[in-house]
Amino acid sequence: MKHLLPYCFFFLPIVLPAQTVISLKIDGAINPVVADYIRDGIQKAKEEKATCLLIHLNTPGGLLQSTRIIVSSMLESPVPVIVYVAPGGAHAGSAGAFITLAAHVAAMAPGTNIGAAHPVSFQPSTDSIMNAKGTNDAAAFIRAIAEKRNRNVQWAEDAVRNSVSITEKEALQKGVIDLIAFHEEDLLDQVHGKQVELVATTVTLHTKDARIVPYSMSFIERILNVLSDPSIAYIMMLLGLYGIMFELYNPGAILPGVIGIISLILSFYSMHTLPINYAGLALIIFAIILFILEIKITSHGVLGIGAVVSLLLGSLMLIRSQSSLEFVRISRIVIIAFTVTTTLFFLFVVGMGLRAQRAKVVTGLEGLVGAIAYALDILDPAGTVMFQGEVWNAVSLTGRIDKGDKVRVREMRNLTLYVERTEA
Structure with missing residues (x-):
């Protein structure tokens, strides 16, 4: 027994180091920025030699093309991917259902739901043939995902064709998800020891008491995500x-x-x-x-x-x-x-x-034209007028104008006003 003791200590370091879990949070619509974020998270988990990548998901849906990129990254991921629909009240709607089904381990928190979430459209209805082609394509896509992960294929197709949506308990009963977890630590405890199939191998998850490392979007990614x-x-x-x-x-x-x-x-x-x-x-x-x-x-x-x-x-x-x-x-x-x-x-x-x-000019030479003045003496034709509290030399263009009569300015030349008779 004494001879075996050193060998026991030799193997202990293999077991003692804590495992690492890379954690991502998606709270919003699925778009190209989110697709890049998840792809970078998978790469980060690979570089850190993490036991798995944990994605907290809460989304109403998003772009189908971005969803395809995310699903492809998850299916080809070199590390296990866990999708956790959380917190309570969250949902994996539309595109979120595709992403959840594509995970190696799919989990939901109490009080969440998963399924289609069609938006109300105010646009004229699209061509029925084109709409049917899109629906059939999406249905085939989600069936392929469900078959790959051994999940409920019929429900997956109904989620696309009939917009069905179910709670976390119904999802567990129907084989849509693998488990229900109250919080992150509960989730990691439940999946500990679970075997998952990657592209070329099968690995066992060691997540009990694992160290959770958050991986957030960069500043630029957050800005681009808002702009999207x-x-x-x-x-x-x-x-x-x-x-x-x-x-x-x-x-x-x-x-x-x-x-x-x-x-x-x-x-x-x-x-x-x-x-x-x-x-x-x-x-x-x-x-x-x-x-x-x-x-x-x-x-x-x-x-x-x-x-x-x-x-x-x-x-x-x-x-x-x-x-x-x-x-x-x-x-x-x-x-x-x-x-x-x-x-x-x-x-x-x-x-x-x-x-x-476009209003009439009231200042400068242009402002004088059309203005009203009063004759200070008889204009026959020359004389003086009172204009804006000032005495001006004036010349009548319409004959004799009596003292005190009202006149209208027609133009000004050489500091002399040329005026015409107007009504009293």
Whole structure:
């Protein structure tokens, strides 16, 4: 026994070191930034030789293309991936259901749900054949995921075709998820010792008392994630158009142009990551043109009404979902607020400013023309007049003018006013 004791101590270091778990949190729509974040998290877990990657998920859905990238990264991951729908009240809607099913271990917290989360669409219905193709493609995609992870294939397809959504208890009963965990530590204790199948091997999870290392988005990723929100992209685009337009109206103002170009470039980034309907974009630009014409042309409100209708329709049509499963839309509150604000701004504020520019000049030589003065003596034709508290030499252009009569200034030459008789 004494001879075996040194060998026991030799093997102890293999067991003693605590395992590492890389933890990610996704709270919002699925977009290209989130796809890169998860892919980087998998790479981080591989470099740290972590026992697994833990993804806290709470999402209403998102872009189907980004979901495909995430699922592909998870299926090919060299480290086990655990998806935990949490905290209580969270849900894995639409794209979130794909991601949860693709995990090596799928878990949910009490009070959560999973399933389709179709957004209400205010756009005209898409072509039925194209919509059916998209739905069939998504159904095949989720069936393949469920078969790969030995999960409920029938429910997975119903989640796509029939928009079914279930609670965490129903998900566990139907074989959609592997377990229910009250919190992160409870989850890691439950999966300890569980074997998961990777691409080329099978590994055993050692997660009991594991060290959890949070992995957050970088500052740039957080900014890009915010910009990928359709409502933010919409706001940045309008601010960009307004800024550039104001700079063209007032060359040299500089600030509106700088803000406008920056906003427009940022909106281009957002549109690059979103399914933009260019007909909607054209309607928004056309609305801005109509607002400008309404200010310059007397149309009795026709151009203004057309601009409001164009802006509203263009805003509703701006985001075109590639599939009915995608949760991508601009907030209706944002659309209505910007439509009303833009209408009031152009029709009142800018309109008043331009009308002020066209108002009669009241200073300088131009301000004298049409002004009223009073004859201090008889103008026949020359004499003097009182104008704005000052005595001026004056010449009558309309014959004799009696003392005290009211006259109107026609022009001024060589500090002499040329006036005409007006009504008393």
